[in-house]
Amino acid sequence: MIIIFAIDALEYEKVEKFNCENLKQMHYGRTDISEFSQPRTMVLWSSFMTGMNKEKEVLKDGDKEMWDKKWDIKETFFSEFKNPVVLDLPGYSYDKKVHDKSRELLKKFFETEDKKEKDKIRKQYNKDAFEHHRKIKEQFLKAIEEKKEKHELVLGYFSVADVIGHLNFGNTTIMKMIYKELDEIAEQISKKGKLIILSDHGMKALGMFGDHSEYGSWSTNFDTKLKKPKITDFYKLITELKN
Amino acid sequence: METLKMENLKFVIVGHVDHGKSTLIGRLFFDTDSLPEGRMEEIKAICESLGKEVEFAYVMDHLQEERDQGITIDTAQTFFRTKKRQYTIIDAPGHVEFIKNMITGASQAEAAMLIVDVEEGVQEQTRRHAYILSLLGLDQVIVVMNKMDLVNYKKERYKEVKKELLKFLNAIHIKPTYLIPISAKQGDFIAKKTDNLSWFKGPSVLEALDTFHVKESAKKKALRFPVQDVFKYDKRIIVGRIESGTIKVGEKIKILPSGEETIVKSIEEYEKKDVKKAEAGKSTGIVTKDKVFVDRGDVITHTKDLPIITDTIKAHVFWMDKVPFKKPERLLFKCATQEVMCGIEKIERTIDSSTLKLISKDAKEIKNREVADIIIKTEKPVVVENFNNVQELGRFVFQRKDTCAGGIITDV
Numbered sequence: 090m091i092i093i094f095a096i097d098a099l100e101y102e103k104v105e106k107f108n109c110e111n112l113k114q115m116h117y118g119r120t121d122i123s124e125f126s127q128p129r130t131m132v133l134w135s136s137f138m139t140g141m142n143k144e145k146e147v148l149k150d151g152d153k154e155m156w157d158k159k160w161d162i163k164e165t166f167f168s169e170f171k172n173p174v175v176l177d178l179p180g181y182s183y184d185k186k187v188h189d190k191s192r193e194l195l196k197k198f199f200e201t202e203d204k205k206e207k208d209k210i211r212k213q214y215n216k217d218a219f220e221h222h223r224k225i226k227e228q229f230l231k232a233i234e235e236k237k238e239k240h241e242l243v244l245g246y247f248s249v250a251d252v253i254g255h256l257n258f259g260n261t262t263i264m265k266m267i268y269k270e271l272d273e274i275a276e277q278i279s280k281k282g283k284l285i286i287l288s289d290h291g292m293k294a295l296g297m298f299g300d301h302s303e304y305g306s307w308s309t310n311f312d313t314k315l316k317k318p319k320i321t322d323f324y325k326l327i328t329e330l331k332n
Numbered sequence: 333m334e335t336l337k338m339e340n341l342k343f344v345i346v347g348h349v350d351h352g353k354s355t356l357i358g359r360l361f362f363d364t365d366s367l368p369e370g371r372m373e374e375i376k377a378i379c380e381s382l383g384k385e386v387e388f389a390y391v392m393d394h395l396q397e398e399r400d401q402g403i404t405i406d407t408a409q410t411f412f413r414t415k416k417r418q419y420t421i422i423d424a425p426g427h428v429e430f431i432k433n434m435i436t437g438a439s440q441a442e443a444a445m446l447i448v449d450v451e452e453g454v455q456e457q458t459r460r461h462a463y464i465l466s467l468l469g470l471d472q473v474i475v476v477m478n479k480m481d482l483v484n485y486k487k488e489r490y491k492e493v494k495k496e497l498l499k500f501l502n503a504i505h506i507k508p509t510y511l512i513p514i515s516a517k518q519g520d521f522i523a524k525k526t527d528n529l530s531w532f533k534g535p536s537v538l539e540a541l542d543t544f545h546v547k548e549s550a551k552k553k554a555l556r557f558p559v560q561d562v563f564k565y566d567k568r569i570i571v572g573r574i575e576s577g578t579i580k581v582g583e584k585i586k587i588l589p590s591g592e593e594t595i596v597k598s599i600e601e602y603e604k605k606d607v608k609k610a611e612a613g614k615s616t617g618i619v620t621k622d623k624v625f626v627d628r629g630d631v632i633t634h635t636k637d638l639p640i641i642t643d644t645i646k647a648h649v650f651w652m653d654k655v656p657f658k659k660p661e662r663l664l665f666k667c668a669t670q671e672v673m674c675g676i677e678k679i680e681r682t683i684d685s686s687t688l689k690l691i692s693k694d695a696k697e698i699k700n701r702e703v704a705d706i707i708i709k710t711e712k713p714v715v716v717e718n719f720n721n722v723q724e725l726g727r728f729v730f731q732r733k734d735t736c737a738g739g740i741i742t743d744v
Contacts, residue, residue, distance in 0.1 A: 219381030262371075262393040266378050 090282035091170070091330055092233060093244040095178060096271060097130060098251035098299070099288035101306040107268045111275035112286055117308035120287075121317050128290035128301040130251070131155050133320055135180040137287070138165040140324025147180075156185055169328050170241040174232040177225050178246040187221050191252050198256065211256055215263075222249040226274060233281050241331070243282075247271065254292045258299025283330055284310040287323065339417040341546050342440060343472075344430060346461040347447035352478040356447060356516040357395075357421060358388030363523035364538070366412035367391065388516065416542045428652045431464060431738040432729060442547040443472035445537075450489055450513065451482040454497050459686040460701060462497075466504040467650055467703070467740060468727075469719065472544045475501075475508045476537060481515040485528045503688055510540040550576035550612035555585075556639065556724055557618075557632035558668035569600050569617040570626055572669065575724035577634070579618065580609040587624055588631045588715045589641045595621040629670040631715040631725070639717045639725055640744040644677075645708040649698070649730070649739030650685065656699040663736070665710055667728040673711045680705040698737075705742075716741055 101119050104112045122128055125136075125144050135143040139160060147155050158180050165181065167173045175182045194214040201207055229245030232238075250267055257263045275286060286309075291302035307318060313326060345353050361367050371394055379386045412419050422430075422441050444465050448458055465473060475497065483489040490513045501508060513532050514521045520528050521536045535543070555577030563569045579585070583596050599607040600617040610616040618632075626632075631639065651657060657676065665674040679695040682704045691702060698704045719726030719740035730737040 215378075216381065219378070223381070223383060261396065262375065262390050263378060265393050266375075266382070266387075266390060270382050270384075 090233070090240060091242045091327060092278055092282045092284045093242070093327075094275060094278065094284065094286045095134070095244055095246040096250055096286065096288045097246065097248045098254050098290060098292045098301065099271070099286075099306055100250070100254075100291035100293075100302060101304070102291070103264060103268055104306065107265050107272075109268050109272035109275075111272045111279060112268075112308060114275070114279060114284060114286065114308045114310040116313055116315065117286075118306065118315075119317060120305035120307050121319050122290060122303065122305055124319065128303055128305075130289055130301075131158065131179045133289035133305070134178055134246070135160060137289070137320045137323055138167065138178070138181060140166065140321050142321060156183070156188070159183075166324050166328050167242065167244075169331055172238055172240045173242040174240050174244065175242075176228050176232070176245045177248070178244060183246075184221075187217070188248070191217055195255060214256060215253060218249050218252040222247060222270075229274075230277065233278055242327075247274075250288075251292070254299040256298060258292055258294050259297035279310050284308075285323065285327070287320075289320065338413070339546055340420055341417055341442055341541070341544055342420040342422055343443040343445060343541070343544075344422045344441040345445045345447060346430065346465065347445075348449065348452075348455040348457040348461075351447045351449040351452070351455075351458070352516050353447055354389035354392040355387075356445075356476065356478065356514075356522070358391030359516045359519060359522050360419075360421075360537070361391050361395075361412050362388060363519065364412045364414060367394070385517075414538055414542055417546075419541065428735070430461075431468075431650060431652060432735050440547075441468075441470060443474070443541070443544045444470045445474045445476055446508070447476050447478050448493060448497060449479050450477040450493050451479050453493050454500065456686045458497070459500055462501060462506060463504055463685040463688075463703065464650065466506045467648065469723070469740070471507075473506060473508045474537065474540050475511045476516075477511065477513045478516055480513045480520060480529060481518045485513075485515075485520075487531050490532075500688075509544070510534060512537055512540060550724070551578050553577050553612070553722065554637040555579055555632070555634045556668075556722060558670070558725075559626060559628055559630045559632065560669050561628055562626055563617070567598075567600070567619045568623070569619055570632070571615070571617040572632075573615045574610055574612050575668065576612050576722060578609055578611045579616075579632075581607075584635050585620070586633050586635050586638070587626050588633060588639065589713045590625060590630070592624045592626075593635060594624045597621045629668075629672075631668065631670075639715050639722065641713045641715055642744050643710045643713045644744075645710070645714075645716060645741055646743035647706055647708055647728070647739045647741050649704050649706055649737045651698045651700060651702050651704065651737045653732070653734075653736035654700050655732075655736070656697045657730075657737070658697045664731040665708065665714070665728055666731055667714060667716055668725055670714050672714055674708050676706050677709045678707040680707070706739075716744055718742065718744060 124142055132144045132147045135147050160180050162168045167175055177184050194210055198207055198210045225245055232243045253267055287307050288305045290305050292299040293302040362372055375390045376386050446462055477490055494511055512521055512534055513529055520526045523538050525536050553576040556575045558572050559570055560572040581596050581599055585596055586593050596618050598619045599610050601607050662673050662675055665672050681693050682691040682695045682698055682702045684691055685701055685703045717725040726741045728739055729735045
């Protein structure tokens with residue numbers, strides 16, 4: 090089984106800082122996303138699953154509308170695998186309702202001047218993110234353990250580091266708790282198959298908040314020849330793993 | 333402002349890396365209500381959201397965060413309070429930092445807590461850290477047997493580990509003031525005496541700490557004023573930190589090692605006029621009546637009760653560098669503000685700090701984590717003391733590029 094632990098905004102520097110040994114498997118490093126004009130989540134995951142730079146195609150839909158994008162399985166490497174499970178991936182199986190709600194709360198947070206209101210929004214925003222995380226985690230671990238269905242590939246997309254990071258990146262305690270949680274998941278799944286841990290981009294601090302950084306990160310529990318790969322390089326790597 | 337007036341006791345927590353130091357610190361802060369409002373609730377809420385038990389160790393991250401943002405006043409220390417006094421926990425991320433801080437006087441602990449995971453038992457690092465406590469002469473020591481919850485609070489296990497540890501501590505002449513079974517995670521016997529350990533009749537950790545004594549002020553001891561620098565403005569101000577004793581305007585003083593004598597003309601402090609005296613612990617500046625030769629590294633004393641001026645020192649060192657010492661290497665000897673090159677003339681014996689086994693007599697080298705009795709020969713005379721008399725001039729570090737060993741002077 091191929092397992093892809095797709096983590097939005099997993100920051101390489103924080104993985105090092107918080108000593109997350111399981112997020113750094115046999116091989117690991119940064120990815121090169123310099124071919125893209127900006128580190129956009131939808132663009133990067135679309136390019137990852139299709140193996141092609143999809144920036145123009147995604148952006149022509151518009152900032153808001155691009156979140157409706159759904160690639161056909163035939164355009165992705167998922168079609169190469171029997172019974173794949175792809176959880177919550179932007180551009181493929183994304184739960185738009187949940188993510189729209191968090192974007193809406195984020196907008197409200199920055200619009201209001203009222204401190205109490207800000208606190209209230211932040212609490213709700215964080216609560217929703219954690220709830221969603223637990224749901225995806227449960228489905229992801231269940232799919233990996235499922236023997237009957239014989240999934241050849243399981244991908245779980247985890248947005249918690251990105252969503253929480255946008256409002257709380259300067260809060261080291263919260264961020265460490267999240268990274269340790271992701272590290273524990275990596276530990277749990279590291280012996281269940283060929284594992285690829287991948288982020289679209291990282292995150293940099295903007296005061297107490299966080300913004301996307303201009304590189305992503307990767308790690309595998311098997312030997313690869315990757316050095317500083319592009320996100321599109323994983324298409325070939327993954328399809329070759331099947332053979 | 334109340335905090336500033338309260339008595340303060342500084343202590344350090346040492347022990348094996350996974351034996352629960354961070355959790356204990358987190359619990360001490362939580363149980364004494366010393367965390368900013370809402371912070372623990374936030375940690376609890378996230379742990380619950382992630383479906384995990386509350387992790388007190390995250391309090392340490394919060395404290396680190398405060399430091400990073402410059403919220404806490406002192407960058408290396410954190411505070412909590414009981415009804416009796418304020419406590420400062422000195423950060424000891426590793427034994428190298430701990431020894432370095434203790435010896436250079438950057439953060440002087442008056443008491444120590446040695447933490448042992450009762451499930452895992454005494455480890456090599458536990459013994460090594462205990463040895464360091466004995467080396468540094470710390471005699472107010474609490475041994476906390478942590479993680480009692482993991483052994484179902486069994487008295488038998490506590491007694492087993494206690495027996496093994498006491499055997500080692502006796503050998504290095506540490507007599508712990510208290511041995512307390514605790515669970516930092518569950519909060520047993522930190523602030524509260526819980527029923528889980530009803531068989532234990534001793535104090536809780538906070539009760540034990542409150543019985544300790546704050547180190548007697550060094551102001552009544554002989555004057556030791558190591559010179560940090562000499563500033564020349566319209567006056568010539570000699571600055572430094574008074575390690576012991578009191579200096580007063582009009583007093584006769586001696587500058588060592590030269591032995592020149594003069595009189596204190598004035599004491600200079602920022603934005604203060606007519607300062608008549610300065611006491612131990614104070615960083616201050618003085619102006620002398622005569623234009624004496626004085627430089628960084630000199631030590632100012634009164635004319636009686638003098639320290640020793642020598643180039644031959646007997647000492648006990650703890651080597652903490654991966655690269656061993658081999659004769660005839662030259663090292664930088666640093667004691668108070670004195671810095672001078674030296675050699676180690678003789679390595680009388682080397683000992684393994686965790687097993688206490690004699691490694692070698694009349695040794696040729698000292699390896700990482702070994703303790704050695706040595707004779708040092710400095711390139712020029714230094715002003716020192718026996719550690720048991722005046723600690724401030726009785727401790728030193730050796731430096732290559734970084735600190736590679738720390739020690740105490742046993743004889744001069």
